[in-house]
Amino acid sequence: MNELRAIGSRIDLTSCDKLDYYNLVSDLLDNELVMKMKEFTHHGSTTCFQHCLNVSYYNYRICRLFSWNTRAAARAGLLHDLFLYDWHTYKPAKGERLHGFTHAKCALNNVMENFEITELEKDIIVKHMFPLNIALPRYRETVVIILVDKYCGLIEVAANAAAVMTYAAASMIRTIRSKWLEVFSAE
Numbered sequence: 001m002n003e004l005r006a007i008g009s010r011i012d013l014t015s016c017d018k019l020d021y022y023n024l025v026s027d028l029l030d031n032e033l034v035m036k037m038k039e040f041t042h043h044g045s046t047t048c049f050q051h052c053l054n055v056s057y058y059n060y061r062i063c064r065l066f067s068w069n070t071r072a073a074a075r076a077g078l079l080h081d082l083f084l085y086d087w088h089t090y091k092p093a094k095g096e097r098l099h100g101f102t103h104a105k106c107a108l109n110n111v112m113e114n115f116e117i118t119e120l121e122k123d124i125i126v127k128h129m130f131p132l133n134i135a136l137p138r139y140r141e142t143v144v145i146i147l148v149d150k151y152c153g154l155i156e157v158a159a160n161a162a163a164v165m166t167y168a169a170a171s172m173i174r175t176i177r178s179k180w181l182e183v184f185s186a187e
């Protein structure tokens with residue numbers, strides 16, 4: 001297994017013996033469907049898999065802090081966006097609502113078809129888009145994912161914007177430098 005890191009964290013989740021995070025999700029990380037999420041970009045240049053890993057890890061850390069259900073937090077976090085299509089190009093069928101409103105249910109259906117999950121994990125997955133989907137969370141772990149999912153989405157978009165701006169600034173500096181060299185070498 002290659003290194004796994006959540007955004008903003010230096011911890012390699014596959015080799016950290018201080019955390020039981022990896023043990024809680026290792027079977028999911030071997031699963032073909034979960035790996036398929038690597039094929040789809042989600043926020044900015046972050047893949048759907050990396051986003052789910054980010055959410056899963058920070059869900060886990062927060063629930064661990066409060067001694068809540070870390071297993072459900074980590075596992076449902078990793079599966080919460082298992083909708084398996086590129087939402088940027090997705091066109092809803094006539095009468096169907098936009099991706100933002102429907103993908104939590106779609107992910108839950110995929111998860112229920114392929115994995116054994118608990119009532120708590122179902123609640124975490126299907127309600128993670130609150131308040132876009134108006135269904136009140138039943139558990140405190142669901143409240144955690146509602147917040148963590150939005151936080152991760154924001155930092156993923158911001159990290160991408162920062163990378164784009166750095167690239168643009170570097171190209172501008174290179175262009176200015178080569179122009180200057182042209183001018184000075186012509187003298």
Ligand SMILES: [Fe+2]
Pocket residue numbers: 080081103104128129
């Ligand atoms: Fe989502």
Ligand SMILES: [Fe+2]
Pocket residue numbers: 051055080081149
């Ligand atoms: Fe998400």
